[in-house]
Amino acid sequence: MPKVIVANYKMNGSKKLYATIVKKINKLKVMDTRIVLCPPFVYLDEFRLKNRSVSLGCQDITNEDNSKSTGQISPSMLLEFRVKYVIVGHSERRKLGEKDEQINEKVKICLNNGLLPIICVGEEKKSDKLDSVLLQVEQALKSTPKDTSPIIAYEPVWAIGTGKLPEVARINRMSKKIRDKIRDLGYQNCVVLYGGSVNKDNFKEIISSEIDGLLLGGVSLRIDEFIEIVKGIDNE
Ligand code: PGA
Numbered sequence: 001m002p003k004v005i006v007a008n009y010k011m012n013g014s015k016k017l018y019a020t021i022v023k024k025i026n027k028l029k030v031m032d033t034r035i036v037l038c039p040p041f042v043y044l045d046e047f048r049l050k051n052r053s054v055s056l057g058c059q060d061i062t063n064e065d066n067s068k069s070t071g072q073i074s075p076s077m078l079l080e081f082r083v084k085y086v087i088v089g090h091s092e093r094r095k096l097g098e099k100d101e102q103i104n105e106k107v108k109i110c111l112n113n114g115l116l117p118i119i120c121v122g123e124e125k126k127s128d129k130l131d132s133v134l135l136q137v138e139q140a141l142k143s144t145p146k147d148t149s150p151i152i153a154y155e156p157v158w159a160i161g162t163g164k165l166p167e168v169a170r171i172n173r174m175s176k177k178i179r180d181k182i183r184d185l186g187y188q189n190c191v192v193l194y195g196g197s198v199n200k201d202n203f204k205e206i207i208s209s210e211i212d213g214l215l216l217g218g219v220s221l222r223i224d225e226f227i228e229i230v231k232g233i234d235n236e
Helices: 015-027 041-046 075-080 100-112 131-141 168-184 203-207 223-234
Strands: 003-008 033-038 054-058 083-088 116-121 151-154 191-195 213-216
Touching: 003 083, 003 191, 003 223, 015 033, 015 041, 015 223, 033 083, 033 223, 041 054, 075 083, 075 100, 083 100, 100 116, 100 131, 116 131, 131 168, 151 168, 168 191, 168 203, 203 213, 203 223, 213 223
Parallel strands: 003 033, 003 213, 033 054, 054 083, 083 116, 116 151, 151 191, 191 213
Antiparallel strands: none
């Protein structure tokens, strides 16, 4: 199965920066890696992607099936901009008050409209019980069709943007727990990503773990370093 690498640009960038990124990404040659780029909504149209290994994603979606929602973005709008993937339930949105119930609504809106949600889960503190993460997985997937293959990004909140990385054994343990949970819930398959403080110096040890890919934040803005990581993984 190809490794999946997701770039979450968060609330960063400019037309100029994204023009550079798109130019370099369109020239990038990879054999067996799927790349997903998730810019802020207002820059989606800058991402004229001409590379079959690269897809467009975004960082959120509405949870309401109601056009009277000021400031929200609907699935049909995203589809018009060729978006395929949607990051849902990122801890930075959970911090703004997003609850499991809304995350579940967003996941369902994605699936009902042919969009693939990338569901972010993770414990707040290093000392927290890992089972709380499984509860997040379960809640996010409540009443979704079992013939889908959920994409789960395990992102320990304490590791996001902090330079702190969990031990590979912890990532492996969590990845196995998530896979077991998904199977128990009745899904055939899933994709488990890791995210949080990955960079060019540590990606190799993480990719050697039992995960299917990475969700990259800060480093995705440094396009040369991002490409170095993609190539490193593609050559594995
Ligand atoms: P980071 O962010 O790579 O900057 O730690 C990851 C994320 O927020 O998804």
